[in-house]
Amino acid sequence: MNNKFFIFSGFFLLSIASALSAAKDYSVSDYSEYQQAVEKLQPGDRVLLQDGVWRDVELVFAAVGTEQAPITLAAENPGKAVISGRSNLKLAGEHLVVRGLVFKNGYTPSDTVISFRTAKPESDSDYSTVAVNSRLTEVVIDDFSNPDRYETDYWVSIYGKNNRIDHNHFSFKRNKGVTMAVRLDTEHSRENNHVIEYNYFGPRPVLGSNGGETLRIGTSHYSLSDSLTTVANNYFEHCDGEVEIISNKSGKNVFRDNVFFESRGTLTLRHGNGNLVEGNAFIGNGVDHTGGIRVINADQVVKNNYMSGLTGSRFGGALVVMNGVPDSPINRYHQVKNSVISGNTLVNVERIIFGAGSDEERSAIPSNSRFTNNVVVNDSGESPFELHDSVKGIEFSGNKANFIVGDELSDGFEKVKGLASPQPDLPVKKEEVGVSWYPKYEKSDRFTINESVRVKPGTDTVLDAYAKISGAAELVLSEGEYHFSKTLLLDKPLVIRGAGKGKTRLTFARKSLVDLLNGSALRLQDVSISGVRAPDDKANAVIRSDSKPMNKNFSLELVGVEVIDLDINKDFDVIKLRKSTFADEVLVQDSSFANIKGSVLKLDSEKDDYGMYNAEYITVKNSSVNNATGSLMTVYRGGTDESTFGPHVHVDEVTVSSSPRADSQGNSILLHGVQRGLIENSHFDNSAPILVQHTVGGPVIRIEGNTYNHKPLYQVEDVVPGMESTFTADNNSFSE
Template identity: 40%
Template sequence: MLKTILFVSLLLSSFFSIAETVIVENPAALKATISKAKPGTILLLKDGTWNNAAIQLQGKGTAKAPIIIMPQTPGGVTFSGQSYIQIGGEYLIIKGFHFKNGYSPKREVISFRINNEVLANNCRVSNMVIENYSQPERFKADTWITLYGKNNRIDHSTFVNKLNSGPLIIAELDDERSQQNNHRIDSNYFKGRQRFGSNGGETIRIGVSRYSLTASRTQIVHNYFERCNGEVEIVSIKSGENNVSYNTFYECEGSLVLRHGSGNIVEGNFFIGNNKPFTGGVRVINPRQRVFNNVFYQLQGSNFRAPLALVNGVPNSLINRYYQVKDAVIEKNTFINSAEILFGAGKDAERTLGPENVSFKNNLILTQKNEVYTDVNNDKGIAFADNGLDDAFKGSTPAGFKKVKIKSIQIKGFNLPYDPQYGADIKKLPLIKKEATGATWYRPTVETPARLPKSFKVKAAQSAMIANLIKDALAGDTIILSDAGLYKMTAELTVNKPIIIMAAKNLKSRPVFVNASYKSLPAFISIENGGDLLVKGLAFKGTYESFSAADAGICSTDKPMNRPYLLTIDDCEFYDYNESTNSGFKASKSTLADSLVIINSIFHHMSGNGIDLSSEKDDKGMYNAEYNVVKNCTFTNLLGSAINIYRGGNDESTLGPFVNIDHCTFNEVENREQGTVVRLIGVQQAVITNSNFSYSGQGGRSIQFQEYRWDNILVDHCNFYESGKIESFYNKATGNYIYHIKPKYADPEKLNFQWPDNTLAANDKLSIGVIKQ
């Protein structure tokens, strides 16, 4: 052993005596030094924070003696502000750096080219970390790493939760020098990506539709994808002859998608859903794709997020649409307690060509459902042969399947079925764990709060204090309004951290926000980037005496915002908003609420909308809130809509919005010609139950949907008295319990719209409409 150590030490000493090692103090010194670097040169960047560093690394190493650029210690250099790296030349290795607290002013944080003339070939980016490095504006697109040239590698790096538009990694094929590139993306840890609420939330994209008939030959192997939920496509393959193998996809709300290009291989991957909703597997489009030896574990996605989805093609398809699935091989895969396999996903008036000459053989399926798969075409395009079903399967056995007794084996904590003839070769598959991926030096920062959350009481006469309290607050602090009087505001309150603003308990009436200035306020409270808000027991009065008005009670900011926010409104009142552009709550363009929860609240005497989430009018599939919950709320005497949620366009990359409206009352709302009380345009998941519509939407609609055929929408256990119709494109929204009975409200003049005699029972056995306010 001692001889071995001495030999290695002598070998390293010999190498470093030949190679030049240079310590670099700053970007200017790096620029001068890199221009003189020879094969084998090691450039050590001085540890510390390099702010606004524009780094261009151009040089020529060799395979045996690359030029290496790294910190003095791994992770010792943090690039912040508007820093970026551009790489050009041959055999450069860039490793061990940390990008944090900033964003790139360029299209990429790290680019494998200096410009159109100088590309990188045989270069490597390794052991890097990029986190908290998103554009401040959500829809300003960039990528964290873009591959150009050939034979480049991204490995053993950690990428944390990109927030803005654009894939995290792209391989470009925009000229011949970057095609048939043999890039390698391996051993990386992709730690999360929140739902983006629009197209452009992929984690990796290889190619683009314009060059999709070109081979890329990129290898995506041994990576760990954890909760990458940006959109339906986690990995988007838009080129040919790529290999996506031996990766782990853990609780990801999306799929590995063979979107364009042909001759791709998907082998040996683990898709672990743990029964989380919307978790997907592989989606197949285009000819000659091979999907084999993969494990699909407890995936619960459907349609495009099915464990396995083969998509219908478009006749004479344009290059950016859907080529027919032909000559595909789906074999030796194991499906464990997952949703149904879907053949013919997306079938509609355009996508009419079912998969053709697809071989589905030697797969193993364990399912507690009565159906193994759904084939919406039933045109014999799928050839089933020699597939195994768990002998506990209770449904009818389809042709090409037979029941077999399955044994199980333990693989890294998973009890997995194994059969030598059917399904994946579990014994030989490397189940990639996250500990084996990512930057070895990286340890996430755990922030310790300076103190525990506190509560601060404010009297009406101290209204001016509220802004300073919010400014100085720590996350989780509570501001309590202790009077039932008027809180006179002269400027909007801006919230950029999680806080609570609420009324003191046992007040006889709600504290009321009013505008006491001679300038209009965009809102009484505006949620900015980083802010979450819970308001409880408050009133927001739009006009007050002769002072200027407030345009909204609460809004999301019109400033740049990339983080989804949470807003809960409980037991609040919004009234006296006298312009058609006013709203109780209004979401601004380019902002996204992860959850908007409005409960036990009243919206009355307003000329605009009660709840307005309709600012995304570009018709590109974008929307303002993912989860929308409105329960036990009253809307009365509104000239505009009570609820207006908009998602325009036909983009299929997202799940939402989700809308749940329950036990609400709509009285004398939006009776103008062709008006709509509840407007849900493009909402993909909506349930309206136990609600009461009276004297509303008389010139048009009580509820309006503009849905696609696969959207899940339902209106049931609702009453419509002298109110407009329910309108939907496919006329499939209404359930079996729709009533037209005159309600008997307890005391409308005091805004009590309960229906106390329980004439109509809701599906939860309570009264239809509001329960108690």
């Protein structure tokens, strides 16, 4: 018996050795050579892409390897084969490995950059078009984004079974669509046992729309199916696309030992039952809208997670337990049932919410669930708990806190004086994930200046100076007039700094002074701008975003700026942001605007009512507007989607005079769908009222400490009847 075993083992090892010894390396230099090599592949073979740029290639990697002799597609030297242009990769077969490729400077012409499927299978028994038992490792996809921010694609679509995605680097997906998706649209891909581990998910900029998830497993349509996917030891850094960093939409998945660092939103158990969230760390460091875990559906287990410095609210809180919809359709909110939240530590978080989303539709409170042995520490001594509905279906026991919780929770908490919870070691470090040979994100100021150039007054001297700079720069202007015969087409960060209002004067001969293109950021400081030499034309603007879609967010700042004489026609705005363009920040400070035949900030181009908008943070401070026919600002975010955080508006110490006149049909400020707004310490003189239009979510709008001399100061409209809002108006004073 033993002899037979050893003889069999010997033959088995010899067969492996024979296969490996017969394996070939195919070093290929172009697409034609690649195609020829793929047709010959046998177990153990490798296709090696030579160093260089592989532009406009759609690679199909279809082959059948074995567990002992997988077939590999790799860069000949890791990171040196760069796939660019309109390119993608599809793989299908068994025991395949993809390693060491870099995707950058382009985008996919299809719906996916890397797909674990070449075509949808034609029968349940046919696995020839999907990848199984395969691996994607040490691959980089960096800013490989469609130029149109609202064109949808995925970076990685995972089909098949038993695939491993590990030690990859994904950063700066800028257009709509999930960064990585586990797809369950056929039986070939359900109960898949995929493992997603040790990947670096780098920055995902704010999208300003639904569709900015970093990872999604399943969809609502297949959410009652089990995926059996494990997501472990990954590092998510500044993944800010929308309110769901991870959108779980299937059953029996495991999320273990991941780090979410300063990322907006939550790991959301959106659909699907029986999932485990264990041992993860959510580090917010006080960054806006950082969140933790959102619980929906049945049989969920959330245990031994660490959450610190999280500021999120509503659906983006540190820990959120939702209400469900009775007899919910598959795509809405199923009731939380039989779920356990235990052994978690929450330190200095702003909100822990039970019954989130409670309304006429979402009326099914959690049932037969437990909240046990959790530790909650807040240095402020304030309770972060919010109860939006009854919690009678949740058992609270064995929990500890260093503050007094509300009466409804007190039986389940022990107040412990001096309770402390130091940050434990993170389950995975940034340097342990991704690839070693490609740099990870390091935070920097968008206006970090590489060079400073002095520019003399005259016609087009600024344009000439700008043409000579190669990176982020500062142009320093002296006293005098600077005329622009052409529009400054800005495609990099730029600071234009003058000698002061009334000293440095900018005029322009075209419809705009500056057009913001992809990659731009602009700070105008200490200058005066006059529209006196602008053409008598429609839709003029001092600064406007590109007429074409932009996938890179930008910043725009006016500090110490005077703008006058925009009255050559009836349509002349100061700042106008156009459709499919998005600003992370618009700041106006210490500035003045007079004689404007339009608005100061016109941020209302996304009127399709799909939840899109033009700017995340809009701030106007210590400034004035006088005699404008339009508004100080019009900000528009339409639709009822609940996936975004903004817009945010702050108006402080601003004087609005006859802008527009009180007897006009306009509004001094129009906020449509704004989620966070504060208008304070400002004076409204003979101006039309502020109009606040609530459309979605739980908007928090405050109008406080203002003075006005024409009634009303504000009007509030609920565009969606019955929605929750927290509008307040306090300490505003009227005088004739």
